[in-house]
Amino acid sequence: DTQMTQSPSSLSASVGDRVTITCRASQGIGNYLAWYQQKRGEVPKLLIYAASTLQSGVPSRFSGSGSGTDFTLTISSLQPEDVATYYCQKYNSAPLTFGGGTNVEIK
Amino acid sequence: EVQLLVSGGGLVPPGGSLRLSCAASGFTFTSHAMSWVRQAPGKGLEWVSSISGSGGRTLYADSVKGRFTISRDSSKNTVYLQMKSLRAEDTAVYYCAKMTGGMPYSECDYWGQGTLVTVSS
Numbered sequence: 526d527t528q529m530t531q532s533p534s535s536l537s538a539s540v541g542d543r544v545t546i547t548c549r550a551s552q553g554i555g556n557y558l559a560w561y562q563q564k565r566g567e568v569p570k571l572l573i574y575a576a577s578t579l580q581s582g583v584p585s586r587f588s589g590s591g592s593g594t595d596f597t598l599t600i601s602s603l604q605p606e607d608v609a610t611y612y613c614q615k616y617n618s619a620p621l622t623f624g625g626g627t628n629v630e631i632k
Numbered sequence: 633e634v635q636l637l638v639s640g641g642g643l644v645p646p647g648g649s650l651r652l653s654c655a656a657s658g659f660t661f662t663s664h665a666m667s668w669v670r671q672a673p674g675k676g677l678e679w680v681s682s683i684s685g686s687g688g689r690t691l692y693a694d695s696v697k698g699r700f701t702i703s704r705d706s707s708k709n710t711v712y713l714q715m716k717s718l719r720a721e722d723t724a725v726y727y728c729a730k731m732t733g734g735m736p737y738s739e740c741d742y743w744g745q746g747t748l749v750t751v752s753s
Contacts, residue, residue: 526694568743569727570743622684
């Protein structure tokens with residue numbers, strides 16, 4: 526099975542900082558990758574699909590890139606409301622594995 | 633408006649069974665695959681199972697294969713997760729999610745509120 530490894534597992538950054546989260550697949554998955562945001566006590570929310578397509582209604586400060594095995598979620602200017610845990614998920618084939626998550630906090 | 637109402641969670645002893653339901657509305661039910669995703673207390677998201685819009689294709693995580701069964705009833709716009717031989721490690725909040733495509737190889741764009749399943753004696 527393809528493993529999904531996210532890094533870092535947590536980060537602390539200042540408001541306005543550029544934040545980058547990486548997701549690496551152990552085998553190529555094309556662009557079949559989604560990013561989700563989960564705030565404390567809330568259900569996950571889809572941010573990015575097909576590796577780089579922004580879901581409707583998601584702020585443009587969020588962006589995704591990559592294909593094959595290496596993917597990136599970038600927050601161009603971190604806002605207080607972005608405090609959350611972020612997950613990547615592959616969906617090219619079963620199992621539809623999630624990454625371990627990245628906890629983003631404000632410094 | 634898409635709505636996913638999840639029900640059926642609760643406390644069950646090890647080895648017991650439970651059936652979760654996810655009643656969907658606000659979209660063409662048979663056009664979309666559906667998934668179950670769980671989250672153990674304080675842990676990350678774990679994909680459990682998915683089913684195609686027609687119901688003809690089902691996928692399972694190895695951790696639940698042979699114990700859990702996903703199904704759907706288009707007359708009731710409801711997806712089910714029948715869980716048997718439950719273990720302590722199945723304790724989690726179980727989310728129902730709508731997938732964007734008809735086949736279970738797409739992202740989840742709407743999520744239900746989740747239901748807590750606790751496996752304990």
